[in-house]
Amino acid sequence: MSAPCPCGRDASYEECCAPFHEGRAEPTNAEILMRSRFSAFVKRKATYLWHTLHKDHDERERDPNVFVAHMKAGLAGLVYKSLDILDTRPPDHEGVARVLFYAVVLHGAKDLSFVEISSFANDGSGWRYLFGMPKGRAEIKTDPRKLTIAAIDA
Numbered sequence: 001m002s003a004p005c006p007c008g009r010d011a012s013y014e015e016c017c018a019p020f021h022e023g024r025a026e027p028t029n030a031e032i033l034m035r036s037r038f039s040a041f042v043k044r045k046a047t048y049l050w051h052t053l054h055k056d057h058d059e060r061e062r063d064p065n066v067f068v069a070h071m072k073a074g075l076a077g078l079v080y081k082s083l084d085i086l087d088t089r090p091p092d093h094e095g096v097a098r099v100l101f102y103a104v105v106l107h108g109a110k111d112l113s114f115v116e117i118s119s120f121a122n123d124g125s126g127w128r129y130l131f132g133m134p135k136g137r138a139e140i141k142t143d144p145r146k147l148t149i150a151a152i153d154a
């Protein structure tokens, strides 16, 4: 049996996120898109990270080649260990869906893990990442895996 996909779903990478990364399929909802972006960080698919930014995302003002080069350089030394999807919200009246996740990320002995509520919208060609509000591990007083969107919104 081949290794499970780094996005955490119960399927191999080839069956799960590879078709998205290779442009053969589009994630059918915001959660799957978010998972595919996480596995793109694991697999260093910087072009996919660019491709899945919504046109309203800040970084979209940059030159794509500069973005990809900068992303690849920034990923050096980072280990994206695991992803937990903690909570999701379906698209609201403006079509914006939200995903709360916990990403375990290490740089050497340094723990760069974070929790983030990400917002996504479908631009007509597929689900895209609009923006996120990350919180570092140190900012979270409780077990991050017990967080919910309602608790953070409160």
Ligand SMILES: [Zn+2]
Residues within 6 Å of the ligand: 005, 006, 007, 008, 009, 013, 016, 017, 018, 035, 036, 039
């Ligand atoms: Zn996957």
